Amino acid sequence: KNNIKDADIVFINIGANDLLDLFDYMDLSNFDFEIEYGTNPSFDRKMINDMINYIEAFFQNELESLYLSALEDFKNIFPQIIAKIKEYNPDIKIYVNNLYNPFANLSIPLINLDLSFIENFSDNAIKSFNEVINSYDDYKIMDIYNTLDENKYLNINPLQGQIDPHPNYNGHKAIYNLYLSELAYKVTYEDEIYYVLKGSKLDIKPEKKKGYVFKKWNYDLNNINKDINLKAIYKRKVNYLAYGILVISLLIVGLIIKKGRK
Numbered sequence: 001k002n003n004i005k006d007a008d009i010v011f012i013n014i015g016a017n018d019l020l021d022l023f024d025y026m027d028l029s030n031f032d033f034e035i036e037y038g039t040n041p042s043f044d045r046k047m048i049n050d051m052i053n054y055i056e057a058f059f060q061n062e063l064e065s066l067y068l069s070a071l072e073d074f075k076n077i078f079p080q081i082i083a084k085i086k087e088y089n090p091d092i093k094i095y096v097n098n099l100y101n102p103f104a105n106l107s108i109p110l111i112n113l114d115l116s117f118i119e120n121f122s123d124n125a126i127k128s129f130n131e132v133i134n135s136y137d138d139y140k141i142m143d144i145y146n147t148l149d150e151n152k153y154l155n156i157n158p159l160q161g162q163i164d165p166h167p168n169y170n171g172h173k174a175i176y177n178l179y180l181s182e183l184a185y186k187v188t189y190e191d192e193i194y195y196v197l198k199g200s201k202l203d204i205k206p207e208k209k210k211g212y213v214f215k216k217w218n219y220d221l222n223n224i225n226k227d228i229n230l231k232a233i234y235k236r237k238v239n240y241l242a243y244g245i246l247v248i249s250l251l252i253v254g255l256i257i258k259k260g261r262k
Helices: 002-006 016-025 033-039 045-088 116-133 169-183 240-261
Strands: 009-012 093-097 140-142 154-157 162-167 184-189 192-197 212-217 228-230 232-236
Touching (some): 016 116, 045 116, 093 169, 140 169, 169 184
Parallel strands (some): 009 093, 184 228
Antiparallel strands (some): 184 192
16 A cells, blocks of 8 residues: 555556466366376377367356356456555556457467367457456556467467466567557667656766767757657867967967067
């Protein structure tokens, strides 16, 4: 509560576990993956088909009702969370991630298994949760769903034994870039790139240039409100000693010429 009261921004990533937790109700204890895959490299086709049929039946029969119950809970709890944050800090900026489908394009092509029922169920459930998130305007929605719409950003790869529903490295990088585009402006100076929160200031030292002194930047860095190609503006350094010697020398030459004419 105190952190929220003192914060300028809060980021919310919520709802995915409400769906993932439903899979705890699926009992796969009858299928010993370690024996079939760990000690025997050949696939037992009957075992795989039995397993897939069991999972599909679970999706069609039990998971549907579990999902609808989870959705109702989310519809009730999510707006309460937003309202409570606003109660603690009416001026806070809220950014909410919508949900993405970790099972997009799920397939095992080498053994020709159709797992589209998992992808479709997951996608429909996630879209329903996202409809709840889209129902309010007290915050900025970060569109993770469409950012991670390709499986190159996902960790699900049954052939490699990967069943991690989180994004892979490229997926996290895509989310990072999405947040950068929303929260920060890009300031390019020489070969460096700086990301600055919108409306913030940038403290940076200009590159030293021999024979010149820094005069000013080509942009006011106290309030960054767009992407900038930053340039330092210089003026030539005045060597007052040399300038003084030159002036005195010219005066002496002038006097000599003047005396010679007399």
